[in-house]
Amino acid sequence: MTLPLFPLNTVLFPGCRLDLQIFEARYVDMIGRCMKTDSGFGVVAIVEGDEVGSAPGEFARTGCEARIRDWQQRPNGMLGIRVEGGRRFRVSSAQVQPDQLTVAEVEWLDDQPEKPLTVEHDDLATLLGALSLHPMVASLEMGGEVKGQQDLACQLAYLLPFGLAQKQVLLEMDDPTVRLARIQVLLEQLQGDLTA
Structure with a gap:
């Protein structure tokens, strides 16, 4: 499974929601593709490097799928999206495309069936x-x-x-x-x- 990655200074968990402002061309294009194909992207935590600019030097190999739940144009002209965490995954290989978007081959991790609270x-x-x-x-x-x-x-x-x-x-x-x-x-x- 190929998944575009959005490395961030945060860790997304299944079922949790995150609001993002999208302004870099590589991510605006990625979000556009995800919305057209009703697909998600991967959120991975940055280990070394920055969120903005070139692809980060190093990111965590386990991440969480992000599914777009809502979007709006912000007053500052940027695209605002709300995502919800989906399945967890492990990155098996990744490469940075010419536009600096990182695309990865991922394996989905099996989550155990929900257990009742005690x-x-x-x-x-x-x-x-x-x-x-x-x-x-x-x-x-x-x-x-x-x-x-x-x-x-x-x-x-x-x-x-x-x-x-x-x-x-x-x-x-x-x-x-x-x-x-x-x-x-x-x-x-x-x-x-x-x-x-």
Whole structure:
């Protein structure tokens, strides 16, 4: 499967929403093609380099498909799009085209079937409910009812203020139960840092 890549300084998770302003020609063209063919593109985290200009020097090999859910012309003349995370993938090879757009051969990663939440997830579900009241989260229409462990883990991993490398590790985890346990550990570390 060939997928155009959009390297960013963020990690997108399945089911999560991201607003982007598109102004570089390579990405305006890419978005146009995606909208015409009702296809997605891949969001990968930048490891080395910048979002703007030439293709980044290095990006994470595991990313998330982005599906365009809405678009509008911004007052500044740029194209604004809202995407939603789809399937996770692993990049097997990539090449930079003459227009500096990176195109990759990817393998889709299998996500486990959704598992129901258990009592031990009550605190994390309550935390997501509290996050949903934040204006930024509300504007993305996230943080409402969750379908299960996978949904809860993805939304928390995306919304909580973890570092880029920590979020990338969470994205690469296949088991939602393990991902939720890791989120709990990261939260405890965050609380420890705040009280120190």
